[in-house]
Amino acid sequence: MKKVYVAGHRGLVGSATVRALAALESYEIITRTHDELDLSDRTATREFFMSQRPDYVIMCAAKVGGILANASFPVDFLHNNLAIQVSVFDAAHASGVERMIFLGSSCIYPRDCPQPIREDYLLSGPLEATNRPYALAKIAGVESCWSFNRQYRTRYLALMPTNLYGPGDNYHPDNSHVLPALMRRFHQARMNGDSSVVVWGSGGPQREFMYSLDIGDAIAFLLGLPDSDFGALTAPATAPLINVGVGEDVTIRELAELIKTTLSYEGDLVFDTTKPDGTPRKLLDVSRLHTLGWKAKTSLGVGLQATYEDFLRHHKA
Ligand SMILES: NC(=O)C1=CN([C@@H]2O[C@H](COP(=O)(O)OP(=O)(O)OC[C@H]3O[C@@H](n4cnc5c(N)ncnc54)[C@H](OP(=O)(O)O)[C@@H]3O)[C@@H](O)[C@H]2O)C=CC1
Numbered sequence: 088m089k090k091v092y093v094a095g096h097r098g099l100v101g102s103a104t105v106r107a108l109a110a111l112e113s114y115e116i117i118t119r120t121h122d123e124l125d126l127s128d129r130t131a132t133r134e135f136f137m138s139q140r141p142d143y144v145i146m147c148a149a150k151v152g153g154i155l156a157n158a159s160f161p162v163d164f165l166h167n168n169l170a171i172q173v174s175v176f177d178a179a180h181a182s183g184v185e186r187m188i189f190l191g192s193s194c195i196y197p198r199d200c201p202q203p204i205r206e207d208y209l210l211s212g213p214l215e216a217t218n219r220p221y222a223l224a225k226i227a228g229v230e231s232c233w234s235f236n237r238q239y240r241t242r243y244l245a246l247m248p249t250n251l252y253g254p255g256d257n258y259h260p261d262n263s264h265v266l267p268a269l270m271r272r273f274h275q276a277r278m279n280g281d282s283s284v285v286v287w288g289s290g291g292p293q294r295e296f297m298y299s300l301d302i303g304d305a306i307a308f309l310l311g312l313p314d315s316d317f318g319a320l321t322a323p324a325t326a327p328l329i330n331v332g333v334g335e336d337v338t339i340r341e342l343a344e345l346i347k348t349t350l351s352y353e354g355d356l357v358f359d360t361t362k363p364d365g366t367p368r369k370l371l372d373v374s375r376l377h378t379l380g381w382k383a384k385t386s387l388g389v390g391l392q393a394t395y396e397d398f399l400r401h402h403k404a
């Protein structure tokens with residue numbers, strides 16, 4: 088039985104990954120909370136890896152946030168992520184980890200990429216300003232996977248997921264991503280009987296949303312690939328990069344309308360154009376993943392309903 092360390096197991100992606108792997112009953116899963124192990128502490132991280140000797144690592148621990156958090160705390164998004172990554176890559180290599188899956192993000196691609204975005208568009212143009220520090224840290228993570236694979240023949244794979252949402256998301260009013268932020272705002276407006284809800288930006292940007300349990304499933308699928316397939320994805324000759332998305336997107340206005348309907352809210356939308364729009368569009372080309380045999384299962388409508396039910400269980404008004 089392979090021993091898998093899921094870093095960041097209490098987060099949106101980490102919790103979905105543990106759920107997907109546990110259901111398979113073929114892995115021994117190990118976890119540590121942030122309090123138990125600060126992954127930016129290089130010595131402590133190395134000691135943990137050397138004592139636990141995981142076979143596989145899923146790297147879901149990161150400093151994560153929405154457009155405003157990224158713009159407000161650029162040092163945290165750059166330095167925390169770089170520090171965590173250096174520790175984990177160093178410790179994984181030192182302890183002989185067989186396979187690692189590193190989580191990047193679709194924001195690593197140039198701001199004005201052709202759509203849908205293929206893996207080989209990486210570094211083909213300038214980045215979006217609101218999340219450049221975070222994107223650069225994540226690009227360094229991709230480069231770390233590739234460099235270790237070239238220099239040490241490791242098998243480190245970098246996943247580039249689209250925007251994610253689901254049970255246990257961060258619902259902070261300012262620092263979260265758009266979907267949980269709007270879910271909370273529409274919920275509060277309905278509870279308070281407010282006549283309108285503020286949506287940041289113009290409503291025009293397009294985003295692709297994937298349900299977190301689907302990304303957990305995709306990670307379990309990729310981790311379970313036979314050696315020959317996982318080895319091909321991480322072969323030193325090419326960047327070990329794979330997009331994970333659903334293949335279709337919506338405008339922020341359409342998303343807001345969908346949340347409004349899901350929550351049975353009857354007021355108006357008001358667009359606050361003093362807030363940034365960010366990247367105009369970032370639809371991922373997921374043909375590589377489809378060719379391997381994996382597709383997302385959950386529609387946005389179904390995922391929104393399930394997420395709202397989870398929100399109601401955990402956030403009593
Ligand atoms: N959410 C999204 O829309 C997307 C996410 N991703 C990527 O997926 C990955 C997971 O994101 P997501 O699950 O949403 O993020 P979350 O913020 O939900 O989870 C991140 C987890 O990492 C932990 N963590 C952060 N810093 C440290 C540290 N120094 N030491 C130990 N643990 C730490 C956090 O613990 P604590 O809270 O206690 O600090 C938290 O449990 C990230 O790499 C992110 O970039 C990619 C695309 C989209």
Ligand SMILES: C[C@H]1O[C@H](OP(=O)(O)OP(=O)(O)OC[C@H]2O[C@@H](n3cnc4c(=O)[nH]c(N)nc43)[C@H](O)[C@@H]2O)[C@@H](O)[C@@H](O)C1=O
Pocket residue numbers: 152153154155157192193194217218221249250251261262263264265266268269285286287288292294339362363364365366
């Ligand atoms: C996952 C991804 O997440 C971030 O990028 P982003 O996709 O731009 O993320 P976002 O979810 O915060 O915003 C999406 C769109 O939605 C609009 N919007 C409307 N109303 C609210 C609102 O209330 N909150 C937020 N956050 N956005 C809102 C907002 O103005 C923007 O046009 C990255 O920094 C990067 O780190 C990253 O990888």
